[in-house]
Amino acid sequence: DTEVTQTPKHLVMGMTNKKSLKCEQHMGHRAMYWYKQKAKKPPELMFVYSYEKLSINESVPSRFSPECPNSSLLNLHLHALQPEDSALYLCASSSSPGTPFSNQPQHFGDGTRLSIL
Amino acid sequence: AQSVAQPEDQVNVAEGNPLTVKCTYSVSGNPYLFWYVQYPNRGLQFLLKYITGDNLVKGSYGFEAEFNKSQTSFHLKKPSALVSDSALYFCAVRVLKAAGNKLTFGGGTRVLVKP
Numbered sequence: 001d002t003e004v005t006q007t008p009k010h011l012v013m014g015m016t017n018k019k020s021l022k023c024e025q026h027m028g029h030r031a032m033y034w035y036k037q038k039a040k041k042p043p044e045l046m047f048v049y050s051y052e053k054l055s056i057n058e059s060v061p062s063r064f065s066p067e068c069p070n071s072s073l074l075n076l077h078l079h080a081l082q083p084e085d086s087a088l089y090l091c092a093s094s095s096s097p098g099t100p101f102s103n104q105p106q107h108f109g110d111g112t113r114l115s116i117l
Numbered sequence: 118a119q120s121v122a123q124p125e126d127q128v129n130v131a132e133g134n135p136l137t138v139k140c141t142y143s144v145s146g147n148p149y150l151f152w153y154v155q156y157p158n159r160g161l162q163f164l165l166k167y168i169t170g171d172n173l174v175k176g177s178y179g180f181e182a183e184f185n186k187s188q189t190s191f192h193l194k195k196p197s198a199l200v201s202d203s204a205l206y207f208c209a210v211r212v213l214k215a216a217g218n219k220l221t222f223g224g225g226t227r228v229l230v231k232p
Contacts, residue, residue, distance in 0.1 A: 004160070042207055042222035043161065056219065090160050103149050103168045103211075106220065108160030 003027055004109035006091050012115045015081060021112045023074040023091030032074040033106060034066060035090040043090055049074060081116045088113050119144040121210050123223035130230055136198040138226045140191045140208030149211040150191045151220065152182055156204045167191060178202070198230045 004025045013019050023032065031050050035043035048056035049068045063085075065077040074091055092106040120143045130136050142148055149168050153161040165176025167184045175181045182193045191208060208223040 040205070040225065040227070042225055045219055048219070092160075103166070105151060105163040105166055106161075107163065108153075110158070110160045 004091055004093055004107050006089075006109035006112050008112055009110070010113045010115075012117060013078070013081065014117050015083075017081075018077070018079045020078065021076040021089055021091075021114075023076075023109060024072055025093040025107070026072055027093060027107065028071075029093035029095055029107070030071065031093060031095045032068060033092040033094075034074070034076050035092065036085075037088040037090055037111070039088075047076075078114075081114075083116050086114055086116045119148075119210055119221050121208050121221055121223035123206075123208055123226045125226050126224075127227045127229065130198050130228070132200050132230050132232050133197050136193075136195040136202065136228065136230070138193040138206050138208075138228060140193065140223055142189050142191060142208075142210045144210055148191075150182075150184065151209040151211070152176065152180070152191075152193050153207045153209060154204045155207065155225075161207065164193070198228075200230050200232055203228055203230045 007022045011019060033048050034046040036046055037043045045058050046060045047066045052068045052071055063080050067075040088111040090108050090111045092108045094106040095104045122141045124139055128138060151166045152164040154164055155161045164180050165174050165182055167174050172184045173181060180193060180195050182191055184191050206226045206228055209220040211220050
């Protein structure tokens, strides 16, 4: 069982819809991530939050808007998406307090499979 | 810039035979190296990491990997493959002191273990 929970597992939306992806972890991790993954390709980093502050934005289009309401939750708000945004969106977390960020493995959720009509 | 290469898109192996998945890296500075596995319709699962110390690293599910600095490689190995090891494997690198907390992934290697 994964320790990072993502909801919903599947999402179909039109290009004019607004929806949100949710991610939750209760491991006390201080870093949380959003990735986009196309079929049979490696994950592509989108955003990194460290201690609930956005630390990395990989030049992601503004139609994707991340939010970190508290240390356990991470949201990704979606608006006016394009068909090419259809993908698996993965959330991950890492780094318990007091441990170096850079050598801790990331723990991934099972993702939300997003389809844009 | 850091990069990771997995030269084989797919590896086929018979059950019970040794399994090797290759990974080479290119970084400035000391690399932190990771292996992940992804089963269909699942997220990535951490297998093992090399940070420092022994070049042979042991991980989950009987997997191990050997860090070779002179060849800039970090190949994943399992002495006796199982059908259940069939999955997509990713090598990843994080560089010490790099801006942010980023992983660079290789392109992935699909492993197919036949009974």
